Amino acid sequence: MTTPWGNPHFDDHEAVHFVTDRASGLKAIIAMHSTALGPAAGGTRFWHYDDEEKALSDVLRLSRGMSYKNAMAGLPLGGGKAVILADEARTKTPAMIAAFGRAVNRLAGNYVTAEDVGITVEDMIAVRRETDFVAGLPVEDGAEVGGDPGPHTARGVYLGLKAAVARRLGRETLADVHVAIQGAGSVASHLARHLAADGARLSIADVNRARVEALAAETGATIVDPADILFLKADVVSPCALGAILNEESVGRLDTAIIAGAANNQLATPGDGQRLAARDILYAPDYVINAGGIINVSTEYLADGGADLVRQRIDAIPGRLEQIWDEAAQSGRDPASVADAMAQRLIGRA
Template sequence: MTFIWDRPNFDAHEAVHIVTDPASGLRAIIAMHSTHLGPAAGGTRFWHYADDGDAMTDVLRLSRGMSYKNAMAGLPLGGGKAVILADAAKTKTPELLAAFGRAVDRLGGNYVTAEDVGMSVSDMIAISRETDFVAGLPVDDAGEVGGDPGPHTALGVFLGLKAAVKRKLGRDTLDGVHVALQGAGSVASHLARHCAGEGARISVADIDAAKVEALAAEVGGTVVDPAEILSIEADVLSPCALGAILNEESIAALNAPIIAGAANNQLARPEDGQRLVARDILYAPDYVINAGGIINVSTEYLDDGGHELVRQRIDAIPGRLDRIWDESDASGRDPAAVADSMAQRLIGRA
């Protein structure tokens, strides 16, 4: 018999909660990897998984990633994540969201949730009717911190992408730099606007044809087949969809010297980081470059500052990446392994 703690991605999680509510049809998993630095914070993903085991793998990887992300961003938060297992039609009802909110509330603040893939600000409002342990809520006053964390994630990725371009290509701006975006969702769209605004040439792919065509038209970009985006010749490949897309096969086919994107858990396996090094591809560890959203969520939830503090924390992302790349160059270890070691020390798991 295989127990959950025998799974490769379990990594000494403090708690994993299986949630069911037959009346609403809710099936969810809430994983708390670490509360060493504070309450386990991380968004809720609403997704249809082909297999329940895939959902467990996803939530464990995402939860651990949040521990590392929050620690590396200098936030007083631990790491957690939730997934709601959607049906094939991705049916989302007020009753289901309410049941999930009650499940979060029963954890007494040990887990704090916010938006992730498949969830919106309006969903967070519905959940907040059942629990106070939620962020990413709209604000009444323009001076308040809150709302959709996506634009903040995109800003951090943009700044980190620029740092990677400067380091690898020796260019101070993105003018004329070819950025290939995998994804045309909220974060990818904001990132595309930032890049295009500085003169970058954009190629973009997404399984949603209408969404990708609209984004390409807005930023003067080119639509690429989703099956071809990972191997397109570009200066920067920016994965902004789901994770585990960088593996032995896809890395061998890459035609970009830089990987810098918003997707979580981009490396399918730890050894894939060294495969990127072997191909002389500069990788920006995902949970470092994409921390802008949780920075905004943290500031909202903890009420420890305003927009200036959010921007100050996001502006620190490029410097953090440079320190990781410096140590990678000096040690011979890949940037992902270096970042993991730094994060593990911060959460007391060196």
């Protein structure tokens, strides 16, 4: 593995910690991109990577995205992320999760963790036994916020998707709007339920056949092969799985007017945002539209408000997207570049 400085996704990260615990078999990387606005906050991903270099690239990209996401959401938090390197069998043990919690604790509050892909609320409860620097915990008696951030992420994506449909298609409702959703996990499932309730026509794909069949039965969606979902003829394509799926080859094959989904790091390179704009495909920058989860996590961790504040902050997502799209239209730049520039100014890296 190269050093972080040699990785193309290194962006003057403040710190990158490589964690090893022989007793439990834990191997993890914690990346802190920026603490300019507050402690570096971002979830932990449990994933099997083909090699360690890909794990490093992922955590560097994700932590930078969290800096931008938190800044654009107006939260007093910096950006961080962690990845736990799983084996091929995705072996996860209580000892491994406890060791990870101790690693977070050693950072003394400079990094705050929560759920991400492969990590559950139960895992965060176990991490909480080792450290106070964790959120995404079950709602306690008397508390208004907390728990799984997925439904909040989905609500923000739903609102942002509606704004994109109104802007690009001129339609004020989602009735009979065809949305192709890549993924059927927690966020994608909640999003699909919102869209189905509004009368949208859904196509859904996921590598987990049982999961996608259950979601399709609930929402009336059509099941599509995972290899085909991005390239389906649809009004909206909504990536809600892993990132870097929009690249030079895939953008050229898209048959949609809008990209609006929950996945992090949807663009493989900055040039892919320009490619979308060149094809007149309206892009909702991922870290802006999917900020609902971290908004809930922030409010829980900082205890600076209740459920009403969470709703207000999530309700602001469409307006923030409109600001980005307006500036993109006026400047001739693509929305992804505009959003990046806004976020960089907010964290003092213009």
